[in-house]
Amino acid sequence: MRKIGLLIELKEGALKAANMGMITAAVKKGHELFAIMMETGMPGVRKELARFGVNHIVTVQMNRPDWHPTRWARAVVTVLKSLDIHTLMGLTSAQGKDLLPRIAAILDAPLVMDCVHVDIGKQTAKTSQYSGKTMATFHLTGETVLYGMRPNAIPAVVHPTTPHIIEQIIDVPEDSDLHVLEVVPGESDTQNLSEAHVIVSGGRGMKDKENFKILFACARSIGEAAVGASRVAVDAGWVPYAMQVGQTGTKVNPKVYIACGISGSIQHLAGMKTSGLIIAINTDANAAILAHSDYYVIGDLFDILPALTHGLEKNRGQDYRK
Numbered sequence: 355m356r357k358i359g360l361l362i363e364l365k366e367g368a369l370k371a372a373n374m375g376m377i378t379a380a381v382k383k384g385h386e387l388f389a390i391m392m393e394t395g396m397p398g399v400r401k402e403l404a405r406f407g408v409n410h411i412v413t414v415q416m417n418r419p420d421w422h423p424t425r426w427a428r429a430v431v432t433v434l435k436s437l438d439i440h441t442l443m444g445l446t447s448a449q450g451k452d453l454l455p456r457i458a459a460i461l462d463a464p465l466v467m468d469c470v471h472v473d474i475g476k477q478t479a480k481t482s483q484y485s486g487k488t489m490a491t492f493h494l495t496g497e498t499v500l501y502g503m504r505p506n507a508i509p510a511v512v513h514p515t516t517p518h519i520i521e522q523i524i525d526v527p528e529d530s531d532l533h534v535l536e537v538v539p540g541e542s543d544t545q546n547l548s549e550a551h552v553i554v555s556g557g558r559g560m561k562d563k564e565n566f567k568i569l570f571a572c573a574r575s576i577g578e579a580a581v582g583a584s585r586v587a588v589d590a591g592w593v594p595y596a597m598q599v600g601q602t603g604t605k606v607n608p609k610v611y612i613a614c615g616i617s618g619s620i621q622h623l624a625g626m627k628t629s630g631l632i633i634a635i636n637t638d639a640n641a642a643i644l645a646h647s648d649y650y651v652i653g654d655l656f657d658i659l660p661a662l663t664h665g666l667e668k669n670r671g672q673d674y675r676k
């Protein structure tokens with residue numbers, strides 16, 4: 355039997371949906387799951403964690419609870435040591451990318467980020483390599499190991515439990531080397547790319563910044579969809595970097611990815627080719643993206659996207675996440 359720590363992430367007090375897949379990845383007969391909460395969530399959060407199979411909910415109260423990567427990392431290490439936990443899972447999210455490597459460094463423990471599968475018993479983790487050209491399975495050695503799960507990689511399965519609550523009060527000293535001056539929310543008004551179930555992305559074919567409103571309109575007509583972009587669109591200043599999908603942007607794993615005016619460079623594919631269903635809209639019948647698409651339309655996105663948005667709006671209420 356193993357004790358597994360799960361670093362839970364919240365957004366505005368609510369559980370991020372990606373936590374549930376991470377919990378499912380850890381649920382196995384005999385393992386004892388500890389959901390570690392660095393922030394106080396909304397009232398329904400504990401119930402939701404119980405629905406997916408955690409055995410303990412560890413609520414961490416710090417002398418200074420506001421986000422601070424080094425203080426939080428030291429607080430998580432304190433929790434792990436006090437509960438004798440040697441396996442930690444988190445999300446490969448913006449917060450996870452900041453926190454997990456720091457925790458691994460303090461513990462001098464191996465960490466694999468962006469895992470799409472883990473075998474906790476064998477201490478192996480599967481992740482993509484070389485811009486997504488290959489998948490590799492790593493064997494982690496040592497008593498303490500860490501995994502950063504790719505959001506949405508594992509479908510969540512309900513597994514009800516009645517968790518115990520463990521309250522930890524931790525006094526972490528101030529960090530004189532790193533001060534968080536301000537936390538500024540991203541410019542994008544869409545939901546987080548790495549957690550979105552549907553992404554509508556635009557590339558050079560969008561032609562300018564203004565035209566991205568066509569993509570936002572399409573995303574709104576779908577419902578809970580995010581808008582992404584190729585690097586060309588980001589480098590041109592049309593959209594913020596937070597929206598870039600790809601090797602040097604965000605790696606995404608939605609159920610549906612709609613690539614509009616994107617050619618399908620190897621660097622873009624590296625960030626989205628594991629999507630459940632890929633749809634491309636492109637004027638070029640030889641664009642590389644088409645070979646990676648489940649469906650494609652050869653045509654002008656300025657004709658097709660408004661028609662698609664119109665059709666989706668007519669069928670509002672349909673749940674496209676299923």
Ligand SMILES: Cc1cc2nc3c(=O)[nH]c(=O)nc-3n(C[C@H](O)[C@H](O)[C@H](O)COP(=O)(O)OP(=O)(O)OC[C@H]3O[C@@H](n4cnc5c(N)ncnc54)[C@H](O)[C@@H]3O)c2cc1C
Nearest residue numbers: 557558559584585600601602603615616617621636637655
């Ligand atoms: C080290 C490195 C890292 C990189 N990281 C990333 C990354 O993270 N993400 C990323 O995206 N790129 C990345 N790139 C850049 C990458 O190589 C490509 O340059 C980029 O992905 C191309 O973007 P694009 O598909 O929008 O543009 P293009 O390749 O120029 O393609 C535009 C497409 O739009 C189509 N089109 C034009 N007009 C229309 C229209 N009206 N309707 C429909 N289709 C139309 C064209 O047929 C074409 O296929 C990286 C490059 C390097 C060297």
